[in-house]
Each structure stands twice: as structure tokens, then as C-alpha cells.
Amino acid sequence: MRTILKFSRLLGCTATIALSFGLADAAHAQSADAVPVAAGAAADEPPGDIVVTATRRETSLQKTPMAITALSGQTLTNAGVTNIADYAKFVPSLRIQDNGPGQRRVSLRGVQTSGEATVGVYYDDTPVTGSVGVSSDAAGRTADFTLFDVNRIEVLRGPQGTLYGASSMGGAIRVILNKPTQEYEGKVELQIADTKGGGFGYFVQGMVNVPLVKDLVAVRAVLYRRDSDGYIDNTYLGRKNTNDYTATGGRVMVRVTPSSSLTIDGSAMFENTDAYSASWNPAVGDYKAASQVMLPYTDRSQIYNLTGKLDLGFASLTSISSYQHRRSAYAADDSYYIASYRTATRCAAYVNASTGGGACSADQLTNYFGYIDGLSPAAIYYPGSTKDFTQEVRLSSIGTNLFDWTVGGFYQNRRNDVTSEDARADKATGDIITPNQIFYRREIFDKLEQFAAFGEGTFHPTPTIGLTAGIRYFDYSKTVEGFTDIAWTLIGAPARPLSTVESSENGTLLKFNASWQATPDTMFYATASQGFRPGGANQVIGLSADLTPYRSDSLWNYEIGSKFTLLDRKLTLNLAAYQIDWTNIQVSGRTTNGAFSFLSNAGAARIRGVEAEAFLRPMRGLQLTLSGNYIDPKLTEDQVNESVVAAGRAGDRIPFIPNWSGAVGAEYTTPVSNSLDFFARADVNYVGSSYSEFRPTNVYRVKIGAYSLTNLRIGFDLKQSDAGVYLFVNNLFDEVAINRASQSSTANSYSATSAAPRTIGLNVRKSF
Template identity: 30%
Template sequence: MATGAAAQSEASSQSAAAPEADSVEASQGEIVVTASKREQKLRDVPSAITVLGGDTLVNLGVQSVRDYATLTPGLTVQDSASPGYGKIFIRGLTTGGLQQSATTVYYIDDVPFTASSANGGGAFIAPDPELTDIARIEVLKGPQGTLYGASSLGGVIRLVSNSPDPSGFSGSARAEITAIDGGGVGYSASATLNVPLVTDRLALRATGFSREAPGYVDNVGTGTNNVNRSRHQGGRLALRWTPTDRLSVDVVGQLQDIDTRGPALETDVAGTLTPLDGARRYSNFFDAPTRVRYRLASVTGRYNTDLGQIIATGAYLESKLQTEVDVTSTYSAFFPVFASAGYVYPANTGTAVISTIPAVKKTGELRFVSRRLGGIEFVAGGFYTHERIASPTDIVARDKATNAQLPEPLGTIISIPVNDTYEEVSTFGNLTVYLADNLDVTGGLRFAHSTEDFNTSYGGVYYTAFLGGPVKLPPVHSSHDQLTYLATLRWRATPTLSFFARAASGYRPGGPQVAAIVPPGAQTRINPDTVWNYEVGFKGDFLDRKLSLEASVYHIDWNNIQLYTIFNSSQLLANAGKAKVDGFEAQMAARPTKTLTVTANLGYTNSRLTKVDPGVTAYIGAVVGDSIPQTPRWTASATLDQLVPLGGDLQGQVGATFRYQSDRFTSFPGSVTDPNLRLPGRTTFDLRAGLSYHTYQLQFRAENVTNRRGIANYTPGVPSFSYLMRPRSFTVSVSTTF
């Protein structure tokens, strides 16, 4: 449901100093979030937020970022056909397939996951941590630059985990079997244990999971059926120590491996959506696996004072995305040229590009969250991040029969090792002044200083044949200072209704110019691109909290957009455009009876370019007035859940989910290298039914029951490729809590 599940526990009526709440719901319909880095009722936060509670995620069968994006107005995933691989953006802030760095930041608890660097590959990573033992997901819409810093142009996604509870032993277990119509069968199993080691002082919470998502696409080139099946394995350990009533320390370690044998592709006739090899089929000489690795360790300390709470967090994160793509049709044309230079390739040679984005991110944050001190409250702190990317891209020659790489020097056609280091130090603060008990204003400011160092080289047969040998570029360096701002006005007309106006800025870091050839007069440093978001909205509970409504209207100015351009015949990244985005978002949750819950949301996004340099038009075909690619203008979803008492402790449940996404375009209309194609809109329906008895639950789900063919993304060429969404599937799950 768009704004949370049924309410369960009580929360304070005022903002509390403690900024972390383990439950998304408070009693009597109150939903508590920590989006402003302090605990607040959702309706009192002067910003657009969508919250999905942990029970809601389980009930709806949400397992990935792609699942909850369709339930969140304004949130879009540009799919790349494998888990953990793609682009995430909010409110249309993307530049399409050539975008290099992220415009939306992903947080796991208090730890930023997304790479900040302009050359850190953040745009290609769609973080996909397993949604097991999750308290809630908070999606913050609009720039969050003052509290969350760099790259939060469109907003922030926060995944909040359940914390250890030292008051008692508890646990849960869940198992599922999923079958896809015309595809494979998969399973999932997970369990959580909460163990108090010292009553009320020390507790351990352990979660483990193993899931195999079934495939539904065949690679006719290798004869592999259901090639896009993926395996997800990992776990989380969390330790909470509360030595005194004022001090608590959380130590967390978690890891996850995702291995996908092949992408969810369909080969199409060039420039169309017509299958070339048959529905749900493609033809590669190998299966093109994707590997994702997450490793996270963090320590968070909280100390309560009479004036507020001091929070210190330190974290170490390793992430890795490795993809393999068949590019034989592109590079086989060079084989005759290589032969003239003495590099003769066998007739049965194929080529593959292996891209790896391994990142190491170390972060630290220290902040003070005040209590209500008379007529004011505030958050103030400092943040540090050090990010290192060692990202090789290799185009290799392989024997088509065995998929083995040819021996050197033939084996490596192109090798481009990239090393990038990004460092940032920032300080931030938000101050709220209460003009009256029901009227307040907030001002926020963040200053950030960042540096980036980049170096790379080019090697392999291609450069030896054409340039006489490897090419090593000199290292480049850049530094930037950036200010971001926030101003809000909030009026609580009644205890259950509030109105807000918000103006906020955000930025995406720039960096050094990393092109192989930088002609005179070109930008040697890419400046940050920035946004200003202006928004008004309201949030309220009505009819004794049986009805909750939230809506906002916004306008965004996006300046100095980082776009690829042509400058004196060289392809460069530059600050080369402007855009505007107008839209609105609305969410509703109704609880007309104790057994019936209905939710709905609607989002509208109108994003378009308002200024484009001529070089951008020459390179990617963009002109003033073009819509920003991959952005659906309309999104909508709705859920309905009815509980059915069956006598005694036996209870039934039936429910349905509706999702809609309007059509969108893959690129700019004038693009030559990436021809524009309209992807059709998609409407899907899910059905579910279940039984519960005491602490045991049984559920059956049918997803995409009409079996609508959904296309998530598209790659042009000869042939072309459609990236497919999951067809109709059936799931049976059993679970228990204790």
C-alpha cells in the first residue's frame, strides 16, 4: 500500500530526539518515518514521501526494486535485463542510455550505497538488496541535498531494517515456490532469529535467505532454456548493545550474492518490437551472465542528552557488478583489418564485452538531533566519504564452440582499465522555527568540498593495429565546492491535516574531463549539474483515520545538465543543457472497515529539454522541447485487501493489485546512434488469497494474470533487443512467526 500497512503501535505526538524507529506504523493509523533524520509522523513531514511497510511488502510479494517502483509514483527503473543492473531515477531526472552517474541516492539504513563520483558508474547500478526482515522502505521525492548530499537530485530511497530487540526471543520463517507460465520454477527460503543475550541490554538479530528466481527466456544459440534464472543468497547479522539508558550501539554486517545466468532479452527485427527468433528468445554464442556482490559493515552509536541525541555512524561498503554482453555483430567487422596488421582470427570467433564496476566506499557521519527547545529544533552534522573505483572494461575474443578466450595477443581486442578516487567532506544543518504550535518554517544548508582523481589507458589488438600500441592518458584531477539549500513552510490546520510548501536544491558532482582527446577550448572540468524543486502539497487523515490522503504539485528547474556532445569532432561530456519538469503525485489509503483496506496512487511527470547545445544535437539528436527518455508520463497503482473471519483463530484473506505505466520513448527523436522507439504502456493485475491460523500463514499469488507482454527497455541495432518483464507467474508461500 502506498502509505503503509495497518497501524500497530503508539508514537509520540511531537518529533522525538531518537531518529530511528523500527516500526513503520504507530497506533491509531499513525505512520512514523525518519526521512528528516528524526522520528516524525508521516503527515507532519513537509515533503512528498511514499512508505511501504514490511508487512505490506510481504503481502504483495514485493521482492525487488522493480516491484516496489511500480507502486511508487514518480519512481522509475530503467531495466537492463538482470537484477542489480540498471538505472533508478525519480521525477524524470535522467538523460537516457549515456548517463554516467546517478541522480537518485540509495541508502541501506544510515549508510549511503550509491557512488557519488561522475565516473563511478553509479548510473548503471540499481541496488537490489533482498527485502527480508525489512521494517519499511521510504522513497523521498524531490532533491534532498541538505540532509543527504550529493546525487540526490531526484530524491532518496531508504531501506530501513528491523533492529535487534533485547526484550525477548522471537523469529520468523518463510518458504515460497514460484512457477512462471511457459518458464521455469523457482523457490525462496528465509529465516530470522532475534536472540536477547542480556535482557534489555544486548541482543543479536540474524537473518539468512536463499532464493532462485525462475527464468522465462531461452538462448537458442546455446540451447539454454529459462536462461535468465537468478540465484540470490546472503544474510545479515545485527548486534544492539544498550549499556545505559542513554547509550546504544548497533553493529551490522551483511552480504549478498546475486548470480544471473543470462539476461531477460528477446531478439527483435531491427528497429521494431517484432520477435526475430520467437517470443522470449534470443541467440548468443554464450549465456551472458551477470554477477552482483554486496558487502557491508557499519557501526552506529546513539547517545541521548537532555537537549537531544548524538548519532555517529561509520560504514565500509564493497559492491561489485560484472556483466558480459555478446558484441560479435559489432566487432567481427574489424577482423579483416586486424588480419592486415598480422592478427588473424579463426573463423569461429565471437566477441564479448566484460564490464566490471567494483567499488569500495567508506563513509562517516556525526550529527546532533535536538529535541524541541522552546520554539526551535534542529539537525546539524558533518559527513565524509572516500570512494575508490577500479573498473576494467575488456572486449575479448572467444571460441564460439567452447566460450574460451583465445590466447594472447588475440584474446584481448580492447582493454580499458579505469581508476577513480572520489573524496568529499561536508557539513550540514536544518533549523525549524515554530512561529506557532501549528505553524513553522525550516531552513537548511549544506556545504560540500569534493575532489576526484582519474586515470586510464587503452590497450589491446585494436590500439596496436590502428595506433601502433597501447595509449596511456595522463592522470586528471578536479575539485568542487557546492552549496545546497532548503526552505519549507508547514501549517497544521488540524491535528490530522497539514499543508506544506517546499523549495529545495540538489546537485550531482562534476569531475575531470576524461575523454581521450580534449581539443583546445573544450571543458577540462565538468561542473556539477543542479536542480531547484518548488512544491506545494497536503497530507491528512480523515473520518477518524479511516481515510488518508496525500498530494503534491511540483516544478523542477534542471541546469548545467551533464550531456555528451561533439566539440571539434571529439565526443566529450559537458554541461550542455537545461530542462524543466512539472508534475503531481497523489496517494490514498482507505480503511472503511476493520477488515478492508484500499490504496491508490497516481503520478504525472512532464519532463522536457529547454536548452541544448548544438554539439548535443549533433551527437544524440536532442533538441529543445524533446521529452526526457525513459520517463512515463503517467503511473498508477491500486491495492485491495479483504480479511474474511472464518471462525475461531482461522482467518482468510483475498486481495488484488493493479499497476499501470504509460508509454515512453527510449531516446531522443533525432538520435542516429540510438534510434528513438516508443515502448508501449503496460497494465497488469495481481491476485492473492490466503489463510492464517495462530502464527501460521498460507498464501497463493497470481501475478500479471492477463499475461501482458511487458518491455522494460530496448537496445537498437541489427538485430535489436527488448528487455522483458516477468510474464504470468504463480506463487505458493508458507510462513510462521514465533
């Protein structure tokens, strides 16, 4: 804990000193009517006035005793944010492993491994789940919708087990969408861009809001389309700009207000994505790939929601019914893995297995090599679907009372179906041959059903002190079924009939928090909170019985924090320090032939870190922001149990988590005339180095280098016509910013994903 406090003081002093330089220069230019801004708020919002609902009740951001970042819709628009990877740079400890659309792994505070998600992602109050896949790794395929017409984003750092339940052990992200209003309004936004070494890109998006029945019914509709030509060249196939991407989506929202105390919101969202893999091979060259197969990705995601809110006077009753349906398919190049079987030793083991594995004759070797060569090029193709129904009912007190409280219940029924099949591809083009020429197929059906009851209450013995306790009881069961109908004995995958494995678990999660509002502009708090994510059952060919089930993992988070509003409310400074003790970690293992991955439980970790956020308005029209964090994520136990010996040992650093990261930003607006404002914004994001494996001695360990990304936007706001035109440059200095990299024993396995090269574009907006 001394280490945490030392880093907290160091980071806090650093933030204050850095901002003081800007303050000193601007002090004489401040005017009496300068309006400070909130954390991530628009320019006319004072610090702390932004209202959040992270506690399931409306509270002021700066008086909510937790580490939370709130980004307003205006900030997202000004910064050109369109997806989760764009806004992650503004949030301390938020890390995105970006493997392309629909394949993003989200983590907070270094809590990251394979398995169910460690961060809950919500659109309004609808939890969005990832697709499980054949390796039970839902966290690696988090669903993602384009961000447009967003009210705000709330990022809750630290476990949110009591109110948000499973898969929020690292924290939760809440995207709050704009709701229908009783006003006619609309907006449209157009953008064109060109990427260095790549092709042309554009998007067009629009919104219209119409009151259908005065004071009773209103409708809000959003529609968008995005297209990018890509920037990765495949040298093996001789194809350029292979990672092209297209997304079309939208939503319709209806709000019905039968009375002043009852609001009913219904919504339907969809997004259709067609893309190709954004991975490339650093050994071949920057933004160069050598896969033998083109790797398509398709995603058809839909979310339907019905939410009712009833004001009972003393409390608010809320019911949320949601249904998510996602059909997706992705692919991986299996050609190089198949080629690893093209050896005399493999021939002996496969062809002469029945006679003890003796050496192959010349004819046997010729026939065997012909068989192997006839399989490639090939892709592992994973089509699947996710259907997820959730229902939550909660009752929350209104306002601030001697005792504030929330109680509720939650139910989830999630079904995942996924196919794993090897299909041949065209040698010349790399395209998967259609109809698919399949030589191996396995089907898996995964069902998760869970119930939970939760409650959280805050007692105020004095107007400035809050004492909070929360509890959540959970009970879940998981059923996994599967069969193999097209065998591939080469990799030890014979035909198997339908089999079923089950697991279940119940337990409780706890939270304790104490806060002190020392002055109207100063708060201190301390938290001890618990988080977990469900276990399950593997459905892997030939896996032994002791490896079939895996249990939930859990953690405790111990945290101290402070929130300050200083300098006549021109500076907001938030600090937090924490220690996370994580036990029974879900780890990924592989079968002895390397063909299948599975989950087990092994090891423990301790994560220590500090976070800082600062927002300064030194003069009218100028806003400065600073955020940063230090994370020290290490194993405290070897990742070993009776069934699996995983890679990590005590003292090893958790992969893909940089020790240091941070961002600085500046936004400036000034009048040019009565009808024209000049706008400029600069953002610099720094991400420290990390590693792809636990063990420093692992020959396949890849160092992922540190990088800084600089984005600039300048333009003009046409106030009278409520429009704007802006020129932007992303990745100004054209850094090769690798986000994730890994390699294995298979040839051409050293792969990476990264930020796009320098991109220059024009953005035009119009509201009416």
C-alpha cells in the first residue's frame, strides 16, 4: 500500500505541476465570465455538473464516490470518436486489444485473460455480450456499435459486481444514447479521408427526431454507413489494401410518456459489418501480410430493448427487457499449421500408427505429402450466432436522503452456437471457395442461464459522510453440447456423437464504500469491492474429464480516491490508487498436439496502480485535459494445477498491459465574426511497452513497443446555420503503433494489429 500511496502522490503532483504551466501563462487573460467545463463536458458545463447514473441513481459526477470518467456527446463529436477504440485513449487504465471490428478485447486496470468478458459493456441498460467461440473466449469478441448521437459515455473503473454483476470484475462501460424528445430536430455528418499507403474512406450518418403525438409519443431515428478501403498489402497473394471495411447500421427509438410519472422507451438497433482481417506480419514488413488465405469477417448484430420507468414519489421503479441477436463469422489461416505436418516424422505417426509408427516408405511419403499439399491453402472458418435475453427490475430511492438505496433482480438466458470447420481456398486469390469445400467440422452449443438478486444502500450519518454497503447473490448454470460430424484424424479429431457437459455455481459479491465530502469542492473515498465472472465447461475433442469444467474467478479491489474542484472551479482533479487481489484465474491451455485450446483455473495475481484525471479551463474558449495511469500487474502464484501447466510463474507480468499510459489534450474555440467560430483540437495518446507472454524466457515472447499517437482537428463552426467544417489528421507523425502482437511455433505466426497510418480527411456537420 505504501507503493500505491507513493505513486498516487507522484502522479497527483505531476498532474498539478503540468497544468500549472498552462495556468500561469493564461492567468492574466482570464475573464470574469469564463465558464469552466466538466470532465469530458461541453464548454458551457461547469465542473461536476454533469449528471451520471453509474450508481443506478442520478448523481453529480464529482460527488459520486468512485473512479468514473464521463465523456459528453459533445466531447466525443469534437474529438472525432466513432467507436470504443477511439475513446479508450481518454480513460485511465482502459485498454483495447483491437483485432478489428467485432473482435476487440476490453480490459480495465489490467484485469485481462481469456474467458468471459472482464468489463461489462452496456448500451443504455442493455448488457452486450461477446460470442463465445470454440475456445470459450467471449472476451475476445466484444460486440461494437458505431457511436453517433450519443449523450455521454460513463466508464466505471474497478469491479462493479453488486450492481452490474458478472463480467464487470474490471469495471463497466455505459454508452448512454440520446432519447426522443418533443422537439423537431435532426443532424447529418459527412466525412472523407485518405490513409497513407492505403485507400479512400468515408462515412455518412444522420439523425432525425419527430414528436408524433404532442407530449405523448416521440420518435428518434439514426442511420449511418462507413466504408474504408484498407491499408494492408498481402505480399503472398499480391493483393493490396486487403483490410477493407464496410458497416451499415442504425436505430429507431420510441418514447411514450403516458403521464408525468411514467416513461416507456422502446428501441431497435442494428449494425451489419463486412470486413477482412486487419492483422499483418511484422517479419514481412510494416502493414504487410503473408497469409495464404483472405480472412473475411461478417457481423449482423441487433439489439431490441423495452424500458419502463415509473416515479412512485419515494422511489423509481425500472424494468429493462433486452434481446440481442448476433450472427457473425470469422476466419484464420490454417495453411501454415497444416504444412507443419509435412514431415517424415508426421508421416510415420499418421500412416503407420497401427504398426508402431515406423518410418514411411518412399511411396508412402509421396502419397502422404500429396495428401497434405492437397489440403492447402485452407482457412478455419467460424460461423456462429449469439442470442441473449436479459431482464432486470430494480427499485431505487429518489434524491439524497438519510438512507439511499437500490434493490433489484436480474435474469439472463444466453445461447451461443458456433461451427468450427476447415475449408479449402483458391490458391491464386486466397478466397475461400464457395460453396465451402469442408474437410473438418465441429459444432458447439453453449447455454448460460443465471439469476441474481442485488441491493446497495448508502447511510448518511451526517450530510457530508456516506457509508455504503452492497451485496449480490448469483446462481448460474452452463451447459455445453457438441459433436464432430466431419472427422479429421490427422489432428486427432475423429467423428464424435453429441455429448453434453454441465457446470453450475452460486455465491455472493460484496461492496463497501465510505466517502467524506470535506468541502463542497473536495471529496475523499475508500472502497473495497468484489468482482467475478462465470466459469463453464470446455467442449474440446479428446479432452480429459478433469479438464472439462472450469470455475469462476474472482477478485477483491481495495481503493482510495479523491476528487477536487479547484481554482474557482476552473480545475477538476481526480486521483485514485488501488490494489487488486485476483484468485483462481481462468487461463488458456492447449491440447498436446496444439490443435485445440481450452480454459482451466490456475494461479493468482496482484495488480497495483494509480490513476489521475485533470480538466482545466484557464480562459474562455480553452480547455486542457490530462489523464494517466501506472499499473503493476504481476502473478503471485504459478499458473499450475493438477491438470494444466500454463505459462505464467509468480512474479511474471500480465501480458499486453503497459505499465504506463496517458493522454493530453487541448481544445480551443474563439469567435472570428458574429457568425463564425474557429475551432482547434489536439490529442496526444501515449501507450507504454508490454509483452505477449508471461515468461521472459519464452522464445515466442514478443515485446510490443511504446508509441505515441497525435491527432489534430481544425475548422470553423458556422453558428447561424448550426453547421461546421473541419480538417483532421490522425496519427500525425505516422507512427507504426502496434496494439497487439504474438507468435508461436507455426511458420508466419508472428502477427500484429495496429493503429492506421497517417490519415487525412475532411469532416462536415449540419444540425437543423
